[in-house]
Structures are given as structure tokens and as C-alpha cells.
Amino acid sequence: MNTAYENASLRRPRPELLEPTHTAGRGNALDSVMSRMPSFNTVSVATDCAKHGKQRWQVTEAVANTGNVQCQKCQWEHDAQQEQLQYLKGSLLASLDIPSEHINADFSQWTVGGDDQTRARIAKIINFAKHYAANYRKGHANILLTGNTGTGKTKLACLIVNEIVRQRYYAQMTVAFKRSGQIQHEIKATWDKTSSDSAATYIERLSRSTALIIDEVGEGDTSAVDKWADKDREQLSAIIDRRYQLRLPTIITTNMTEKEFYDHMGDRASDRLRQNIVQIPCVWPSYRVLTGRVRTL
Ligand SMILES: Nc1ncnc2c1ncn2[C@@H]1O[C@H](COP(=O)(O)OP(=O)(O)OP(=O)(O)O)[C@@H](O)[C@H]1O
Ligand SMILES: [Mg+2]
Ligand SMILES: [Zn+2]
Structure with a gap:
């Protein structure tokens, strides 16, 4: 599976959409909380998987920086399968x-x-x-x-x-x-x-x-x-x-x-x-x- 990154700086959402507007009197406290929060800026990442072909995903920078973004469709299928297995296992244990x-x-x-x-x-x-x-x-x-x-x-x-x-x-x-x-x-x-x-x-x-x-x-x-x-x-x-x-x-x-x-x-x-x-x-x-x-x- 190939993972390619594209320069996302132009695609970044406008900052005002990501950051809450300041409320009068609470600005300083909120500023300090916000400054300690991880960045939620998203970037677009391309994946190419044998099953689902080329796909693009919006992921946070932190996820993109891991350099290991998998095809999300594969991930969803895997999660659904795990859920089904948990269910079957539960019913086997109960029966x-x-x-x-x-x-x-x-x-x-x-x-x-x-x-x-x-x-x-x-x-x-x-x-x-x-x-x-x-x-x-x-x-x-x-x-x-x-x-x-x-x-x-x-x-x-x-x-x-x-x-x-x-x-x-x-x-x-x-x-x-x-x-x-x-x-x-x-x-x-x-x-x-x-x-x-x-x-x-x-x-x-x-x-x-x-x-x-x-x-x-x-x-x-x-x-x-x-x-x-x-x-x-x-x-x-x-x-x-x-x-x-x-x-x-x-x-x-x-x-x-x-x-x-x-x-x-x-x-x-x-x-x-x-x-x-x-x-x-x-x-x-x-x-x-x-x-x-x-x-x-
Ligand atoms: N170490 C233990 N801790 C908690 N409960 C136990 C323990 N050992 C046995 N019991 C309980 O004691 C009862 C008898 O245990 P069990 O039926 O497994 O014995 P058994 O060796 O198979 O007896 P039998 O040879 O008569 O079939 C059961 O209700 C079981 O849950
Ligand atoms: Mg017995
Ligand atoms: Zn896939």
C-alpha cells in the first residue's frame, strides 16, 4: 500500500473555522487552554490499496506525520469484522x-x-x-x-x-x-x-x-x-x-x-x-x- 502526501498548506481550513471565537472576560484563560491543545489542522493524504484503489482522506497533521495512513475503507471493513467477531464470540460463550x-x-x-x-x-x-x-x-x-x-x-x-x-x-x-x-x-x-x-x-x-x-x-x-x-x-x-x-x-x-x-x-x-x-x-x-x-x- 502506497501512501503519498500532498502539500496541504493551501487546503487548510481558514483558522476562524477551527478555533472558537473568544468570549469577553474569559479570553486569557481560553487562550492558555487552547495553546496547550494539540493541533487539529487537517491535511489531505492519498492512499492506494489493492482492494479500493486510489483514495484521499482528510486526517489530522499528527496522524499524517506518523507516515502510516492506511486505506480507511480497509480500516472500516476490519473494524466491522472485529465487531462481528466480538458478537459471535459473545453468543458462543453464552450458548x-x-x-x-x-x-x-x-x-x-x-x-x-x-x-x-x-x-x-x-x-x-x-x-x-x-x-x-x-x-x-x-x-x-x-x-x-x-x-x-x-x-x-x-x-x-x-x-x-x-x-x-x-x-x-x-x-x-x-x-x-x-x-x-x-x-x-x-x-x-x-x-x-x-x-x-x-x-x-x-x-x-x-x-x-x-x-x-x-x-x-x-x-x-x-x-x-x-x-x-x-x-x-x-x-x-x-x-x-x-x-x-x-x-x-x-x-x-x-x-x-x-x-x-x-x-x-x-x-x-x-x-x-x-x-x-x-x-x-x-x-x-x-x-x-x-x-x-x-x-x-
Ligand atoms: N476452587 C473452587 N472455587 C470455587 N468453586 C468451586 C471450586 N471447586 C469446585 N467449586 C464448586 O463446587 C461444586 C463442585 O465442583 P465440580 O462440579 O466442578 O466438581 P467435580 O470434581 O466435577 O465433581 P464430580 O466428580 O462430582 O463431578 C461446583 O458448584 C463448583 O462450582
Ligand atoms: Mg464433575
Ligand atoms: Zn482499502
């Missing part, structure tokens, strides 16, 4: 399929408690989580959050994904939050003749989510009959396998230990996950118990 208490939540809603050692460890985890979200991309690590009930695994997973949307948003971004049992349930629903989805398209769509949380793996997510339970795990494994091919990370929470989880998932999915995974054992007291009010009457 995320995550528990309502976590919609739009951020790390400021995470309370750090416990003894010094626990606090230091949690601070390290939160630092990692922020860094992970800020740098989220294809090929990024999977995350496995393990630990007892109420320790904030689901909350932490949701905070990370909210932060990914805030920091890494682009117009085609899609985010999914699914309890593991819900995935099995929704796959079974595709078997119904009236369903517009097939199991394969459902799995493909879910697998392609930019960010995916699979919550509560092992929690009522497999059928009681062994044959069906194997089928259920196969489907979960298929999603992990597909995301592995697409180099898309998965964030998983479970009450199982790491070993139990990998045994549950089987070698195929576990190997793929473990190729690049950050394991976060949430071994601190349950937040529900710490803050709960239990009364026995």
Missing part, C-alpha cells in the same frame, strides 16, 4: 452447552483453599490452565482431570474452555461439553428411524469440535450388559481416535484413577491420548463439603 453455573465464568471464580502446599499446587495448576488456553491450537495436549467428587474437575474444565473461547476465538470455532453417558445416550438416539443424524455423522461432528470436554467418564456411561458396555467404550474410543487424526485435543474428567481410566478406555484410545497428555489429579478436599451446610435435625 455453550456447559452447566449453567459455568457459563461465562472465568478463573477469578476459582477459590484457592487448603494448606500452603495445596495452595501452591493449585496455583501451579491454574497457571498451567491459563497458559494452555492462551496457546490452544491443533496438536495441543489432552488434559485428564482425575479425583474425588466435588473437587472442581468439571469447573476447571469449563473455565479452561471459556478461556479458550475468549483468547483464541475465530468465526468457525465450535465447542462441545458432553457428559460421557450423554454421548452414549445421543448415539443411541440416532438409531431411531426418525433421527436426522446417523451415529457416524454424530461422532464425526462431535469429533470436529474445536474444543471438547468429555465429562464424568465411567459415571453411568456404559450399559449394564457387557456386550453393550464394550460397544459404548468403542464409540468413545472412536471419538478419541478421530480427534487424534484431526490433531484436536480432548479435555476429560473422571472419578477413576489414571490407571482405572486407561484400563477402562482400552489400549487404542489410551495410547493415542497418552501421546500428549497433561494429567491433573485433583487431590484436595471436596469444595462441596468444604462450603456445604449439612444439618442433622
